[in-house]
Amino acid sequence: MQREFIRNFSIVAHIDHGKSTLADQLLLKTAAITEREFQSQILDDLAVERQRGITVKARAVAIYYDYTGPDETSHVLPGMEVPPGRYELNLIDTPGHVDFHYEVSRSLAACEGALLLVDAFQGVQAQTVANAYAAIEGNLEIIPVVNKIDLPVTRIDEVLNEVETILGLDGSTALRVSAKQGLNIESVLRALVERIHPPKGEPTAPLKALVFDSKYDDYRGVVTYIRVKEGTINKGDKIRFMKGGTSHEVLDLGQFRPNMVACESLGVGQVGYIITGIKVLGNVHVGDTVTHAGRQAAEALPGYKQPKPMVFCGMYPIDATDFEHLREELDKMALNDASFSFAPETSDALGFGFRCGFLGMLHMEIIQQRLEDEADVDLIQTAPNVTYQILKRGGEVVQIDNPVETPDAGVIEEFREPIAKVTFIVPSKNIGVIMQLCGDRRGIYIGTEFLGPDRAQLVYELPLAEIIYDMHDKLKSVTQGYGTMDYEVIGFRAADLVKMDILVKGVKVDALSTIVYRGFAERRGRALVKKLKEEITKHQFEIALQAAIGARVIARETISALRKNVTAKCYGGDISRKRKLLQKQKEGKKRMKQFGQVEIPQKAFLSVLEAGDD
Template sequence: MTQGRLRIAIFMSTQIRNFCIIAHIDHGKSTLADRLLEVTGTVSTREMKSQLLDDLELERQRGITIKARSVTMRFKRNGQDYELNLIDTPGHVDFQYEVSRSLACCEGALLLVDAFQGVEAQTVANAFAAMEHDLTIIPVINKIDLTHARPDEVAEEMMNSLGTDPDECVRVSAKTGQGVDGLIDTIIEHVPDPGGDPKAKLQAMVFDSNYDDFRGAITYVRIRQGTVRKGQKIRFLRAGTEHEVVELGQFTPQRQSRDSLSAGQVGYLICNIKSLSDVHIGDTVSVPGDNPAEPLPGYDRPKRMVYCGLFPSDGQDFSELRDALERLSINDPSFEFEPETSDALGFGFRCGFLGLLHMEIIQQRLENEADIDLVQTAPNVTYEITDKRGEVHEIHKPQDVPDPGDIEEFRQPIVRCNVIVPDDFIGPVMKLCQERRGIQKSQEYLAAGRAMLTYDIPLAEVVYDLHDKIKSCTRGYGTLDYEMVGYEPADLVRMDILVNGKRVDALSIVCNRADADRRGRAVAKRLKKEIERHMFEVAVQAAIGSRVIARETVPAMRKNVTAKCYGGDITRKRKLLQKQKEGKKRMKAIGNVEISQKAFMAVLSDSEQA
């Protein structure tokens, strides 16, 4: 009887296929996921809608995937039942951490490429990431229904850049459903069985989580070994906490409860966890007691590269902002925050992000979901400083940069950028990268008419607007992907902005010394336009240490106090003018200058435009 049960368990495990979809932005990941749901009958035609797995309002507004989503599809083929577990992943470089978490829970990956646009920068990055996780890669060429599709040339590009066999490329149209049925057969045939013993000690990986106001933390898990059942006690090994499983199930794509989840399956656990600190992405779920299963390796800690300050425009919203940030942090472990104070803005939080789009998404989610008006300071990257005593400090905000006399070495982060462009635009892209202090590493052709340029560029020169500039100079055909290389010494300085003689800490920036004069003049000019006029003149200065490198003056609002003094002695007019002058001098000494959010964001704009 035991052998019979074991034989059934093994038979059932061979019917599970765990895979994800990886691709560059806008190559059709979410649309292909929609067609897979439709073809497998997971979602009826009546319930079907575009971007079904993109359930965040912001994802639908922007047309991009921000959060990875899992869904279980039941499918019958040749008399056998299959369980296909799909994880739909984002495509933007800022959400690469979401992709890496998904890859760790799968045995296969659909590498999706647009039949017209071909291999893009993020396509290459995602393919290498899948290879590092030792996944079975199924190359898929999408959008073959387009009149200008070039699937044969794209298959050749994939062979040259990724080493795939052109004959193995599955050609589909996610929009019309053409070829999707054959793609499902390919997934069943080539994606390996997840393995794992359902009778072993429970060992599950926490790969994501979500917070529900009524159910608490919903934990997304991939079962590696063993079986978890409703009502069972479980233990989070990293957190060291024990909980009872109140509900478990799978996403189809809505939550559907099950009695148990076994080895190889992907699903969710609800344990009435109210404390957000009890759930850690990458944690291992096992059984309570002194002899749990071995902890799984988990995930590498995400490296935050861009930091900025978020302050409530109304100081009364500080506690609401803190609660909203805590709720977001459980869903997005790549985002971190800590309290900080600013002389100009009051109490707020210093937040770390993977990139500028990530920062923008978090800000919009806070404003939309928590209904909080935010003031955001200028973003900056993480620097390293070695002081005179030989100690190394990580600098997340310009205010922490010590005086120049205390700095032995100032290092900036360097990223390796892969830019894929049509060969007509190689010249403009090379010029743009060199202007950003880039050092060319290689140049290779993926196919006739398409090349990949590789540059090492300071991250500070990349995160602000390099992606937009590349899109502009290549008429939208260029794509950018980058990865962290390390830190290199550079001639960097902290540039302070002084308004009415007082340093505004929220406007300080770190920049290259050669750029300081130009950027200082540009920021001073922009602030002169943005700061409202007061009853006294306001000096706007840019300074490095005690040396002022740029100045602009916001003129005072003047009242014609001599308007009624027509005729008579001139000394009368001079006396009134002198009195007015002394009054403005007193106001300047004790007056405060109000700076709007628009003025704070002026330092973000391209200084060349000023």
Template sequence: MGRLPEAFGYSPGSHSNLLPSQGIFITMAIIDQKYIRNFCIIAHIDHGKSTLADRLLEKTATVSVREMKEQLLDDMEVERERGITIKARAVVMKYKHEGKEYEINLIDTPGHVDFQYEVGRSLTCCEGAVLLVDAFQGVEAQTVANAFMAMEHDLEVVPCLSKIDLNHARPLEVAEEIEHSLALDATDICGISGKTGQGVDALLARIIEHVPAPSGDRQATLQAMVFDSHYDKFRGAITYVRVMNGTIKKGDRIRFIRGETNHDVLEVGQFTPRPVARDELAAGQVGYVICNIKSLELVNIGDTITVQGDKGAKPLPGYQEPKRMVFCGLYPSDGQDFEQLRDALKSLRINDPSFTFEPETSDALGFGFRCGFLGLLHMEIVQQRLEQEADIDLVQTAPNVTYQIIDRNGVTVDIHKPQDVPDAGEIETFLQPIVRVSLIQPSDYIGPVMQLCNERRGIHVRTEFLSPTRSMLVYDIPLDAVIYDLHDKLKSSTRGYGTMDYEIRGYEEADLVRMDILVNGKRVDALSIICDRVDADRRGRAVVKKLKAEIDRHMFEVAIQAAIGNRVIARETVKALRKNVTAKCYGGDISRKRKLWAKQKEGKKRMKSIGSVDIPQKAFMAVLETGEDRT
């Protein structure tokens, strides 16, 4: 810790210390491998990854001042609206260090736990990772997860503190947290400001000196890893590759090993950050390949590209397929828009293959699609993109996680929606997904956070103290109790200072039941949920109470019930709209009024038998409310 203050020496200044832009690099000779550096930036969400990427592009004169804008690599509309990175981006930069020109390939990665698979793909194509930590917020849950992931990939980790120009920054304490929680030497930590550009030159020098050059034989048979792709309506599928061995150039005949398809290479190039064609890509380089592929379904992420024929190389270890853990139904509010929704989902999946969809029907909502997502944020973003890009008004059912059932015959069945749950007599074992959750918070809030986890049937694993004032709790909690509201409740319990990260541990046996919601005696399949038997009564009462407030009064009485099988566990009644039929009766015999009331009652009864109940869209989200009155 002795040399630490010099590492964070801050002299006030603004963009005056940035290098002037010299234009975008276009032409390129094949560069020696020892002058190539491939790295990615990993961090917790909102710790400054995209801002640092902007300053790196400026410092290396990759982008001119005229073309520069904030969050340059986040070019999706939804990314700029939300201020987060959703898709990983690759960009090549040129930088001179000690008289030598280096080619530096940067891959900017997302920070949210839902897009962890994007981070994993980026790490496979790099030799180093810049671990960015906010100089005020310190080590967060996703910081720990990403750092360990980088270490598992045997990457050279370059620890770095961001936002050191802030008045409330505490670099010494945060550096101590990094050393304590991640076992990284605090004296090697760089201090930078993505806003002013201070310390970025020192970081570039550290990357060149500490990140190893890529290995690989350029004379060997072509072997390239596919780490991403997107679809261009004019040029077809654009495949992002990292060349491990050999070279690839225009006119080559290549083969996708996993996809078992052969193609002619029409163009190779690199992103600067706009695509620029090159003569060839050699071992160690990152770029793109265009082969006039008309469908992204032919491009498998994690596939290996090699030459066609008997001389082809062996496949590289690929990636695990992203696991969709959250499912919900999407229906057009106007049934006429079903085909329009299908076309919009197909179009969106071309550029985001991480979600799935299949047609389904609902008695309450008509025709729609069952969609699978990586998490709740991913679900929100897909829905937002559908509404923005396709201009479709959507009705979304309550999301649920994937369960497993072992039936009496010993067959394991995945359950993506409550309607698929068979009768209790056919179920031998009901399994639910369990996640290991890491929660980081100020030590003063350990009590409320532990209570929060215990309420969600969490099992305590361990407690670690990152510093005298910050601690990390680790719990095993059912996934369904995590995705709905744990993050929001954590923020509330810790006054905004708590963060969390989770990883899937597997499936465990649980006492689960399907709870149905009946409106006017009819089961509304879109409102059914799967929950723990212990929580069923509380959740049933909370849902019917919420629905009572959301469903408008009708001309007849509407009963709202929560039931498990044939047993009703909760009920609320929406009172009927009543007309005062005795308004014209002034005094006189009471029998006249009773006759009018009996006639009205008979009419209400007849109306209830043939009437239908209108359920508004927001009522379908009521089942998300878990209620505050936990027992």
């Protein structure tokens, strides 16, 4: 395929604005799938995506469109010739949730253009703005598309005005479609050909192909997803991964249409997959450059900025013998998701497990669900926490992603927490409650901008720990579902933080330790031990639950012993018999209290979250 007849594009938007539905229609209209094969969200092939109705992984697919030439509705880019013919359109469907913004950035790096989808009623939302700016920074040609024009209530003119004022795009060139009804899909296909530049690159130059994703196949090894930037790759070629430093033979290559279809070669601008029989997962890196082993490129492609996990939690197998199985499954998960990281750790309470890093809470939930559903691993998951920085008295700065690693208070000069810049887009009538919500969470007000008579954009700086747990849920609750938010971490800032330990029967449970703001510590401590009292079942002995900062206990609850009436069978006669039985029971309970083990259920480890706002 000549590169003049290739277009690479992404679909980006806020969550639930119709990206996957539009992708389905593009596949249907170009006969990539038949009416019989058609199903909702066909590119969302992970079980977790179908269950939740959201896109988690970016998906690539090649479709073919017969273009007949420009007409009176065309907006052909100045200086670009668009001859009639058969065009290859490489589509990358992307997630919309803020936790998966890294997936979006990787997809945009493999494209020359983007369809920016905006809901005909909801208009420009927080993630619309974030994704639009990401596309602008990547020098992509952006085509605005107003979706859901079939809704009974729309405000298309106002939405186009928002596209112009907030995003700085030309609203007059926006396409108006209904992905659900299949209205005006042809105009989208024409716009892709006419308004996105063909890929650049020399077919005869040394091979340079960007690795933008990968997955593990139990039968064929690692399947590597590539976008060819320079040169041509053929089946049977000897290739080299420039970062990994390993050489392999191309056993198979092809494209996604949307299923894997083998072909003999991939040229400049084409997107596809290669299979080299790699079984060692560490040999493939997202962002790596593939080149020919004999005719190597002079320098590698820039690749991707390594994402920094900001939320950490412990994952432990319920059955200790599943430890190695869990390690293998985490390796496969990290290969398929470059923003996920893990390292082995040990807990006194839970044994051997892994400290896992995520971009956010939804990302953490998705990974856990995929491990349990796809890999059939039973897990105990500890309460998540964010990364902190500690400046020691000697001047050393250390990163803490596990509260257990917090040094003694005597050696800490300064405790720093991650701060995020948060953008809220909310109905104007909800400004007051949002300001109250942010004020309660130690937010610093930056500014307000009115986007129209009924909507406003608020910007705050908030501690990341105050955002990740339930800020999104609270926002949806107070704005009746109309508020949206987007955030980015801007750095670390000193704060009055302390480590709060939880003692169960006088023993510290390391998996329940948390780092909290000192002013909230007593309230959080009381709420947490109260929640634990509800979650931990009664035992044959009394259990003391305590929250402590250092040696100072700040909250306590007691779970009373489960008692049996040992005097039930005694009736009449001397009271001394009953006293003797009660004394014997008392001594037995004392011995149990000394040697008995408290069983802490999985739900108790997550009660740290639920107690956060009580």
